[in-house]
Amino acid sequence: MKIASPYFDSIRVKPEDDRRAKARPGMRVCGFKGCACEATHRAPLGRDREGEFVWFCLDHVREYNATYNYFAGMNDAAVAAYQKDAITGHRPTWSMGVNSWNKKGRRPEPHVHMGPRGAADPFGMFDGETWRPQGASQPEPEGRLIRNAERKALSALNLDIHATATEIKARFKELAKRLHPDANGGDRSREDKLREIIQAYNYLKSVGFC
Template sequence: MKLDSPIFDRIRVKPDRDRRVKVEGPSCEWAGCANAATHRAPKGRQHEGQFWRFCFDHVREYNQSYNYFSGMGDDAVAAYQRDALTGHRPTWKMGSRGGSGRASEHARRHSTEDMGDPFGMFGEMGGRARPEPEPERESRMIRNAERRAFESLGVEASATAEEIKARFKLLVKKYHPDANGGDNSTEDRLRDVIQAYNHLKSAGFC
């Protein structure tokens, strides 16, 4: 490689001229600085969305002394921190009624009276909700064989599964020969009860 080659000159520790890339753009706004403004810094409270433009050295110096709450009293700082929890937006107590102005209008538009409250949450906070409707009993088609089975057990066709099971256990204890001193005269009745229960069970009634 020739010693006067331009390629050799670029990798030298001390080139013959400044080959650093020149940054195009605005100048640093720090007083007395003419370097390129490569960084932004917020102007501070009551100037949200506005920024200073500094070079790297001066933006670092500015950030070290930056204080958003400068000039605010302790009470004002505490109030700001409380409002920051809700994003500085107005809030109202859940379930509150009455009031005036915007809060009252908000309460009227978001009333809980048209809402269901199965867990009683609104009632605990002073609100009201529409009562929960009674669940409708499932209606099923009852065939003649199933109707006879209900009659054998002595229960209504609208009886629940728990009522049918309880009635079945009672009748088994009543008509079982062991409960009648070994008397076999109730075996036919016991057989009818067992068959009726098994039929209702296979049909999904219990």
């Protein structure tokens, strides 16, 4: 069909406003002033009016959202304080153990704690047991707690969990010297193992093993 055809002259396109769906009887009308289209999308009213919304048609809700700013009117300090409170859902928080104290000190215990010495023991269940009064500190277990990551790092250095700091340092220097390319005629085939040794040593050093 040629562009100069008279058929093109008979095609009439409605304006954009006429093509948008008008609100049907009983339906919600767009909240934008002067718009009579059906409101199909809701938008928040803003700060201090949480849970309240205004309804728009698709075109006007896009326009509203493009300029919406929840923090409008707040300075940088107020915005930072709001974001900090949002981490806890804007709920009050207390320091660890604060609820167990009052202005006069620790609240009185609701009942008396009794140890094995103050209770009947007809079956001898507590014979030979060392009774520790309430509030006494638990004795520290002998040795150091070894985590899996520390076991793995020690294993990479071919050491057991009882290795001392001096032994760890000496083993690291020995392996690093043995695996370095300069000690192997420039051969880099063992660089992965060398990298593993360095990472293991650095980890043990960071956790205070050496």
